[in-house]
Amino acid sequence: MTKINKSALRKLERDTEKTVKKFSDRANRAAAKQSTPERQVRAYANELRKAGIEVDEKALRKQLGH
Numbered sequence: 001m002t003k004i005n006k007s008a009l010r011k012l013e014r015d016t017e018k019t020v021k022k023f024s025d026r027a028n029r030a031a032a033k034q035s036t037p038e039r040q041v042r043a044y045a046n047e048l049r050k051a052g053i054e055v056d057e058k059a060l061r062k063q064l065g066h
Contacts, residue, residue, distance in 0.1 A: 019051075
């Protein structure tokens with residue numbers, strides 16, 4: 001088993017957070033263009049999926065109360 005360097009792990013976490021934030025911002029802009037809450041959730045989820053981020057749209061709707 002390979003031992004993971006702590007500094008490399010922190011760098012990976014920072015890079016992952018930056019990537020998710022970038023695509024989340026993009027998804028928020030796409031959602032803002034929609035007129036209904038259901039369409040907003042769908043647009044948000046679709047943008048994240050384009051980035052390769054798994055999204056459970058049904059759970060997201062439930063979490064946001066839509």
